[in-house]
Amino acid sequence: MMAGDAGAAVLETKDEGPKIPDKNKTKFDVIIIGAGPSGYTAGIYCSRAGYDTLILSGILPGGQLVNTTEVENYPGFENGIMGPDLMIEMRKQSQRMGTTIIDDVAVDVDFRHKPFKVLTASEEYEGRAVIIATGANPRKLGLEGEETFAGKGVSYCATCDGPFFRNQDIIVVGGGDSAIEEATFLTKFATKVHLVHRRGELRASKIMQERALNNEKIKFHWDSAVTEIKGDQKMQQAVLKNLKTNEESTLDAGGLFVAIGHEPNTQLFKGQIDLDEDDYVVLKNKTHTNIEGIFAAGDVHDRNYRQAITAAAFGCMAAIDLDKYLTESADK
Secondary structure, eight states: OOSSOTTHHHHHTTOOOOOOOOTTOOEEEEEEEOOSHHHHHHHHHHHHTTOOEEEEOOSSTTGGGGGOOEEOSSTTOTTOEEHHHHHHHHHHHHHHTTOEEEOOOOOEEEOSSSSEEEEOSSOEEEEEEEEEOOOEEEOOOOOBTTTTTBTTTEESOHHHHGGGGTTSEEEEEOOSHHHHHHHHHHTTTOSEEEEEOSSSSOOSOHHHHHHHHTOTTEEEETTEEEEEEEESSSEEEEEEEETTTOOEEEEEOSEEEEOSOEEESOGGGBTTBOBOTTSOBOOSBTTBOSSTTEEEOSTTTOSSOOOHHHHHHHHHHHHHHHHHHHHHHHHO
């Protein structure tokens, strides 16, 4: 039994060992939409609790981590682990517990009636409860070289990748709180952080602006945009354009961090559950949405941490909350 959460005991006391998945089933106790760290972790916990559990992995099984290289900050891996390998291990563990995993995309849902329905292009699935774990995607610049150098200099997470850029010049694109926070964090590792912003003033909160403006390791490039990313095997340069003068310049840098926000993958749920002004899932209580029996876990609602370990933690929490819900529903 794992220490740290008494609620986990409820899940583990029901464990009767792994089950052999039946991929022809369409009716389940639990349907998990999404297969990143939160989805796989929720699958592990739900299956161990004795529930027939289905994961619909979506278009990118494993989530954002399948597009990353080495992950150094996930506990349990002294020498780090490649992002895709970590997701493969999570997937195997969830399957070993008896979770049915189908690599298909949910195209519609019906949360208005029970049992809840989740539809793919070829099948309709029913579940007594649903965990939404569809994650979020970082907004991209749409530049030449951005995809080519993703994971090879171009990053969307300073906390994840900052230590790989020690003693190098780094570029951060953005002007909001996220960009300033990432630029400030990266000064721990970089020789110089070049912050490129399209406007002549920052959108970040006043206190964060003051910290950045007073940081000697941060250089501001106002009214400018990155127009091209260049390099050989890895990123080596970025082309900057001054939007007022149209003057272009080339900046040598080992890394470019894009910090212009994230887009949660919640289009499927609009009109079904409550979303905030930025389309993140609104949680009523812990991992509960506004509909009883529908839960959310990971980056689909978390705009603050966006780490693999916090996503996994939310998956665990959602599974425990779901177990309590189904147990109490059965008692009624």
